[in-house]
Amino acid sequence: MSDFTDKMDELIKHIEVAQSALEAFMWKPMDSAPTDGTIVNVMGRYKDATSGFPRYAGFYEGQWHEFTRHPPEPLVCWAWRSRDSYYSWPSERSEVEA
Helix, strand or coil: CHHHHHHHHHHHHHHHHHHHHHHHHCCEEHHHCCCCCCCEEEEEEECCCCCCEEEEEEEECCEEEECCCCCCEEEEEEEEECCCCCCCCHHHCCCCCC
């Protein structure tokens, strides 16, 4: 019986990890997005465009901006999620990784 319980506990842990990964990957409404300058992945478009696609953006001076352009380009966004963990920004790398 203990072996069964151990296997069930392990299965539950795997399910929790999978659920957490799925939740991080799901798109969320913009009203729940962080507005403290954190760079997130958004579904958005430029103000004069008719369609949009995923891009990295942050909330700055009261609106969302894509920071891959200079100056930052304002966006109209409708969904967000955390940045993919695969990518890291140079400022977030440790001395060992650099």
